[in-house]
Amino acid sequence: MPNPPSAHAVRPWLALALLALAPVALAHTETGAASGFVTGFLHPLSGPDHLIAMVAVGLWGAFLGAPAIWQLPVVFPVVMAFGGVLGILGVPVPFVEPGIALSAVVLGAMVVMTARPALWIAALLVGGFAVFHGFAHGAELPHAVSPLAYSAGFVAATGLLHLAGIGFGMLVRWPAGVVAVRALGGLISLGGCLFLLRLV
Amino acid sequence: MIAGPRRAAAGIGFAAALAAPQAAAHSPFPGLQGLYTGLLHPLTQPAQIMVLLTLGLLIGARPEAVRQAATVAALGGALAGLIAGAAFGLAGDHGGALAVLVLAGAAAVLYRPAPDALAVTYGALAGILLGVASVPDPGGWRDVAITSLGSGLGVSFFVLLAIGAMAAAAERWAGTVFDTARLVAAAWLLAISGLYAALLWRASAPL
Numbered sequence: 001m002p003n004p005p006s007a008h009a010v011r012p013w014l015a016l017a018l019l020a021l022a023p024v025a026l027a028h029t030e031t032g033a034a035s036g037f038v039t040g041f042l043h044p045l046s047g048p049d050h051l052i053a054m055v056a057v058g059l060w061g062a063f064l065g066a067p068a069i070w071q072l073p074v075v076f077p078v079v080m081a082f083g084g085v086l087g088i089l090g091v092p093v094p095f096v097e098p099g100i101a102l103s104a105v106v107l108g109a110m111v112v113m114t115a116r117p118a119l120w121i122a123a124l125l126v127g128g129f130a131v132f133h134g135f136a137h138g139a140e141l142p143h144a145v146s147p148l149a150y151s152a153g154f155v156a157a158t159g160l161l162h163l164a165g166i167g168f169g170m171l172v173r174w175p176a177g178v179v180a181v182r183a184l185g186g187l188i189s190l191g192g193c194l195f196l197l198r199l200v
Numbered sequence: 201m202i203a204g205p206r207r208a209a210a211g212i213g214f215a216a217a218l219a220a221p222q223a224a225a226h227s228p229f230p231g232l233q234g235l236y237t238g239l240l241h242p243l244t245q246p247a248q249i250m251v252l253l254t255l256g257l258l259i260g261a262r263p264e265a266v267r268q269a270a271t272v273a274a275l276g277g278a279l280a281g282l283i284a285g286a287a288f289g290l291a292g293d294h295g296g297a298l299a300v301l302v303l304a305g306a307a308a309v310l311y312r313p314a315p316d317a318l319a320v321t322y323g324a325l326a327g328i329l330l331g332v333a334s335v336p337d338p339g340g341w342r343d344v345a346i347t348s349l350g351s352g353l354g355v356s357f358f359v360l361l362a363i364g365a366m367a368a369a370a371e372r373w374a375g376t377v378f379d380t381a382r383l384v385a386a387a388w389l390l391a392i393s394g395l396y397a398a399l400l401w402r403a404s405a406p407l
Contacts, residue, residue, distance in 0.1 A: 078387050152392050154392075
C-alpha cells in the first residue's frame, strides 16, 4: 500500500491549483465615458496659465465677499463655455494667448490690491477673460470619445479650481490670511507677467 | 502522516469554493430583464440625467401649485413621448435635442424669476423628450412592450425623484446657500450642455 503524500509534496499542487483558479486579471485602460471625463478634467489643469487665472477668480471672489463670491464662479463657466463654443466652431478670436496671460496678471493684481469695484465691473472683467480661456480650450478639444463626459470633466475641473481659490481666499478672515492671500495674488500676477513676456 | 494532506485537500476545496466564478445574475422570468433595463435607462444616459437635474432645478423650488402642474405635465409628456416615439419609430440617442433642452432650462434657472408658465411648459417638453429618448430599440413586440413599460416607470420615477429631492432641499436649506448652489449647478449644466451641443454639431458637420 503506497504511503500517503506528505504535506510538502502537496504544497506545489496547492499553489498550482490556486494559480489555475485565480480569476483573469482584467487589465484595461478606461474607455468611453470614463476616458472622456478624465481627459476633459485634466485639460484645464494641463496649462499653468489657465490654472493660476482660475484660482485667481476664486481668490478675488473671496476677497469681494457676497454676492461676488458665488456670482463670479457662475459667470466664469457660462462665458467660458461660450468661448469654448467659438473655439469648437472655429470662429476666430484674436489675442487668445496674450489674453490668457493678461488675465492672470490683472486678476492677480486685483487680489494684491484688494480691489473692490462694482460687481458688474468685476463680472465683466472675469467674463471677458473667460472668453479667451474657453476659446483656447475649445480650439484644442480633441475628438472626444464621449463629448458629454469630456465637457462635464472640463467644467467640473474649472469649477473646482475656482473652489480651490475660494477655499484659500477664506483665509482673509484672519490678518495673517490677508497677507497670505495677497501674496498668492502677487505670485499669480508675476506668473502671468512671465507668460506674457514669453509671448512677446 | 495523513493529517497534512487532508488539511491541504481541505484547503484546495476551500480555495476552489472561494475562487468559484460568481453566478451571473439573470432573470427567472422571461422578459423581466427588459423591464429592469427600461427602469434604469435614464441613469445610463448622461444627457437624460442632465435633463432630470435641470428639471429639478427649474421646477423643484417653485410654489407647490406650479410644481404639481409642472410635474403632471412632465409625467404626461413622458407617456406621450414614449407612445409617440414607439409608434413613429423614433428610438435613438437624441443627444443634441436633450443638450438644447438642458441649455434652455439652465438659462431659465439663471434668469430670475423665470415665469411659472415657462416652468410648466418646460416640464411638458422635458417629459416628451425623455419619453422619446427612452423608446426601446426595435424587436419582438413582447420585449418592446415590457421594456417600454420599464422605461415609462423609470422615467416617471426619476422625474418625481428629481423634482421631489429639489423641493425637499429647497424647504430644508431655504436661503442663500440653496440659491447659490442652485445657480452654480445651473451654470455648470449650461456650460456642459453648450460645449456638448457644439461638439456634437462639430462632429456631425466637420468645419
